[in-house]
Amino acid sequence: MMNYSSGAPHPDTGEGEPPAVRAQDLTVVRGPRTVLRDLDFTVPRGQVTGLLGPSGCGKSTLMRAIVGTQAKVTGTLDVLGLPAGHPTLRTRIGYVTQAPSVYDDLTVRQNLDYFASILDPGLPHARTRSRGGTPSAADRRRDNVTRAIADVDLTTHADALAGNLSGGQRNRVSLAVALLGTPELLVLDEPTVGLDPVLRRDLWQLFHALAADRGASLLISSHVMDEAERCHRLLLMREGEILADDTPDALRTGTGSDTVEAAFLHLVDAAAAASRTKETSR
Numbered sequence: 224m225m226n227y228s229s230g231a232p233h234p235d236t237g238e239g240e241p242p243a244v245r246a247q248d249l250t251v252v253r254g255p256r257t258v259l260r261d262l263d264f265t266v267p268r269g270q271v272t273g274l275l276g277p278s279g280c281g282k283s284t285l286m287r288a289i290v291g292t293q294a295k296v297t298g299t300l301d302v303l304g305l306p307a308g309h310p311t312l313r314t315r316i317g318y319v320t321q322a323p324s325v326y327d328d329l330t331v332r333q334n335l336d337y338f339a340s341i342l343d344p345g346l347p348h349a350r351t352r353s354r355g356g357t358p359s360a361a362d363r364r365r366d367n368v369t370r371a372i373a374d375v376d377l378t379t380h381a382d383a384l385a386g387n388l389s390g391g392q393r394n395r396v397s398l399a400v401a402l403l404g405t406p407e408l409l410v411l412d413e414p415t416v417g418l419d420p421v422l423r424r425d426l427w428q429l430f431h432a433l434a435a436d437r438g439a440s441l442l443i444s445s446h447v448m449d450e451a452e453r454c455h456r457l458l459l460m461r462e463g464e465i466l467a468d469d470t471p472d473a474l475r476t477g478t479g480s481d482t483v484e485a486a487f488l489h490l491v492d493a494a495a496a497a498s499r500t501k502e503t504s505r
């Protein structure tokens with residue numbers, strides 16, 4: 224299958240800090256199937272990269288490999304310059320799965336407090352702000368929790384039980400947990416599924432603000448092609464392979480398409496034609 228590129232320089236091909244993610248010959252086997260095959264790509268720092276492709280193409284598997292929770296991964300997969308799964312990456316990556324991982328019998332704030340205390344346990348006796356103005360662990364945690372709840376627009380629901388929230392609100396509690404440690408890389412698996420258009424717009428604004436203001440790198444999966452238009456860069460996947468790794472503009476221009484969706488379909492057809500030609504020439 225072709226791996227489309229406009230030939231425009233990739234933002235991470237220069238010198239300096241390593242990209243957020245770099246994969247070479249990345250292959251993942253699940254059960255009897257090779258789910259990802261020989262992937263080569265990079266995810267740049269400080270940008271929003273969309274991981275787009277139809278259901279079942281391997282997006283979640285790729286994300287699991289990046290955060291280090293996927294077995295049977297071969298090839299090279301470096302994250303923030305370290306091998307995926309390296310213990311020091313745990314606090315540097317925020318990961319939100321498709322299934323919200325929150326405790327239903329705790330309030331939003333209690334959920335966040337719980338995860339904050341795991342991330343930043345501090346010292347048991349350091350409960351008050353020190354005289355020098357350096358925040359104690361408890362102050363830091365409270366500030367981080369309040370900020371993360373505000374980031375996902377749940378301040379008015381901070382004291383509601385998570386079990387009483389809607390599906391979209393519970394997703395946002397999971398996202399708030401991922402934002403607690405101000406991670407350098409955020410890996411978000413379909414974070415906008417089930418959200419209304421206003422919330423979807425607000426979340427995309429938050430994603431861009433995280434990249435622009437905090438320098439975070441974001442890898443966001445979706446199978447909704449209009450979300451592709453909101454990304455700085457795109458990885459377009461199909462059947463376990465990367466069809467394209469480029470900017471939305473370059474994809475549209477390079478394929479003579481008006482939308483990323485049309486560009487994707489163009490690339491799918493081109494790949495199918497190339498594989499038919501290969502078959503008949505055997």
Ligand SMILES: Nc1ncnc2c1ncn2[C@@H]1O[C@H](COP(=O)(O)OP(=O)(O)OP(=O)(O)O)[C@@H](O)[C@H]1O
Nearest residue numbers: 253254256258277278279280281282283284285446
């Ligand atoms: N535990 C498993 N064992 C074997 N195969 C699996 C397992 N989980 C997923 N797969 C297969 O791996 C492939 C990729 O699945 P994955 O969940 O990564 O796709 P996806 O693109 O994230 O799909 P969706 O958008 O529907 O979430 C699918 O064909 C799926 O059937």
